[in-house]
Amino acid sequence: MKALDVTTPYQITDYNELSPLQQKLVDEAKDATFRAYAPYSKFKVGAAIALDNGEIIVGSNQENAAYPSGTCAERSACYYAHARYPEAKFTAIAVAARGTDDRWLTVPASPCGACRQALVEYETLAGHNVEVLLVGEKDIYIIPSVRALLPFAFTEF
Numbered sequence: 001m002k003a004l005d006v007t008t009p010y011q012i013t014d015y016n017e018l019s020p021l022q023q024k025l026v027d028e029a030k031d032a033t034f035r036a037y038a039p040y041s042k043f044k045v046g047a048a049i050a051l052d053n054g055e056i057i058v059g060s061n062q063e064n065a066a067y068p069s070g071t072c073a074e075r076s077a078c079y080y081a082h083a084r085y086p087e088a089k090f091t092a093i094a095v096a097a098r099g100t101d102d103r104w105l106t107v108p109a110s111p112c113g114a115c116r117q118a119l120v121e122y123e124t125l126a127g128h129n130v131e132v133l134l135v136g137e138k139d140i141y142i143i144p145s146v147r148a149l150l151p152f153a154f155t156e157f
């Protein structure tokens, strides 16, 4: 038997240390939280995806009285991004969230398993890492790829 470990590399930084594009993504993700439709959870999430054609696509969580019918910010953004620009490759995604008290989270929220699965597919299509920025009140976590958040991902590729 051979014992192995899987690790997730990430950096913790703050807004002022980000590149202009990273700052723009963070701004857009935070702004998108104000367009969340979250009457049930009151947990407002925004996502912003940078594409290699220069576009930034945003999404927010969209809930529904029939709970499973709603979707997360990350998936609303990535599905729209690919529907709008099917030839464009994702380069980065930022995710921001405000809690039930409307405040930014101290520890950034991380994509749920379903969103990781959706995003890893677009990372695979891109053929390169898609950087993930998780936005907290002060700290911003930078993960170098979606796959780093989803080891042993299921993929047909």
Ligand SMILES: [Zn+2]
Residues within 6 Å of the ligand: 072, 073, 074, 075, 111, 112, 113, 114, 115, 116
């Ligand atoms: Zn999700």
